[in-house]
Amino acid sequence: MSSRRAVITGLGVVAPNGLGAEEYWKALLAGESGIAELSRFDTSRYSARLAGEIRDFDGAEHLPSRLMPQTDISTRYALAAADWALADAGIDAGAGIDDYDMGVITSTSQGGFDFTHREFHKLWSQGPEYVSVYESFAWFYAVNTGQISIRNGMRGPSAALVGEQAGGLDAIGHARRTVRRGTRLVLSGGVDSAFDPWGWSAQLAGGRVSTADDPERAYLPFDGAACGHVPGEGGAMLVVEDAESARERGAPRTYGEIAGYAATFDPSPGTGRPPGLRRAAELALADAQLTPSAIGAVFADAAGIPAFDAAEAQAVREIFGPYGVPVTAPKALTGRMYAGGGPADIAAALFALRDRVIPATAHTTSVPDSYGLDLVLGEPRPVRADAVLVLARGRHGFNAAVVLTTV
Template sequence: MSTRPTKRAVVTGISVVAPGGLGTERYWKSLLTGENGIGEVSRFDAARYPSRLAGQIDDFEAAEHLPSRLLPQTDVSTRYALAAADWALADAGVGPDSGFDDYDLGVVTSTAQGGFDFTHREFHKLWSQGPAYVSVYESFAWFYAVNTGQISIRNTMRGPSAALVGEQAGGLDALGHARRTVRRGTRLVLSGGVDSALDPWGYASQLAGGLVSTVADPERAYLPFDADASGQVPGEGGAVLIVEDGDSARERGAERIYGEIAGYAATFDPAPGSGRPPALGRAAELALADAGLTPSDVSVVFADGAGVPELDRAEAEALTGLFGPRGVPVTAPKALIGRLCAGGGPVDVAAALLALRDQVIPASGRSTRVPDAYGIDLVTGEPRAAALDTALVLARGRHGFNSAVVLTAFRP
């Protein structure tokens, strides 16, 4: 007798706040037109830094989207998350009159950097003015769970909730946990990931990781799977999705169902020097098995796309090991906006669901010269029209985190 859950976790709302544009459709248009969201850092003087590029959001005015009482107590990343939550709920048609009990609604988010900008402002006050000048909100504005908490409070969502941390992989982990929560009986879970650390300290901490490109040209700095790949570019933002029980969504008359989160898995790499291979491919295998699918069912892969040659090579090996040489189209549209840390995976999930909707694969930024040894069919130059039914989304976090999500077009 099967013990697999019968509830299906579907996505009924999407919102994106990213360098390519505010709002889901604006972001999707920027991907399809190849608009580059990477440019010179403008929030502080980065002239003395070895790298000076970032995927920066320049058109978000918090006061236009949030009540004034929230502004003194929130970091920029939390402001993005709160606004994105509002937009996702609106997109899903969920409001006070939607028939949900408070305990039907959960929140699961991921952030890897916390309230960097807020905290560093308060540190400066501490050192230059004294402890009496430090904001009382520092007690929680820095914290990794603050986005989950603030969204829950603002929207009276009192169901099962959580906050996960897995660096770049954490956003997919949040969506995987949201799926699990829905399949266990919660009607709706707001989920995703948002990060921002583009203040002087936050930016320096990202450079310290040693993976950031020093190329000064925004068009050439972040080139996943390209022969000229030289590193990645930090970015900010993320995506929030409404993950809902499929039956409940139909019963309440949800306006649209973008697709189903059909599978999820996470693995952890073995210790360096162990001689054992990275575990990203294993995460993909497990996610497909969780969805009851095989590699031949996958229409497109949204790759992690680190932009670091050895990491790109390892991901290409995982893909060819699973699908065979050039066995499936691969794309890395995050090359147009940078690495959003916990926000990166959810933004790719949003793009993958829109790709399933519109039957088109966005290109991989400015990448054009894929080494033959990689053996992957990278979508470059222009978007590619294709018959799409199933998407695999991959993400890797620093120090060994791997996550994979399988998305399918929804069929009642």
């Protein structure tokens, strides 16, 4: 298993500030934000009104009409991103890969909130006979894996993982494991969306969403004035492939290798044991057989809550030393996309390796000295490195880390 190398040959991103991987990357470098007042329903009675909302996506333009009645908006995002990733990787009917040699591994943390909310409204206002038969699966956490595999004839090893913000990295890590065990190709990533009144209320109930009204001051990762995060929607799908197989079929490009991955879980509160993020990062570096000095940038989880930001800063500082590595948080321009956030960060990290530049962390202006953090601010920063580290934490203790390298 360990002799196989898992590389990424295709990217598909659907984000509040860009549809398509290259468009998303250009928006990050330009500092273009997708955060604004949520427009899908009247938010005037809610404590928070800002969101990283995708405003220019029409599922009917990307998917066949038969799929529209049976899919939540999050699944439409996932299907479109999957199509873009496969096209980017040059995977089609003529790619010569057996259907049982292609798998799908996805993550979502919210399921089909919008779809279910609409069907529940029918149940309560009209009666059970009006509820869509597709409600039986459209809400489910595994539906994106199922719909993508059916649409693309992928019958190989597949799975669905749930770990909130960490889940997207876990999906990529599991895809790597699946490729190393012998599957030639795995389409993997994460997507989330819950911007209906029910889904919005559920997010606000967690107590971590910023109630600020100014889009430029609502989500401030690692800032002394941080007051919570802004929810986002979208994510990314990636084609993870055996390196030798990709070479043999003539893949148009290889963005990088998934060189290391690890996941940990925080100890129970009150035990006095430290959070597990540092351990996840150290294990991922060890898995990649790299020392901290080899890492050119860290793509942070960036919770936007002082206590959590301080804990992540401490983990980075203890591994790399004070101000020892450039750190960035692209999600300040999109909001936290939950299971979609990690895969989108991976896409940005791969472009950073390709173009030798780290995107800046938007809006943050004042990082506490106690953090000891070299946060990239203001403008993108040139970097010469062949490896980066991507971090993610999920609610209730999930931690994940991925090391990416050039090939």
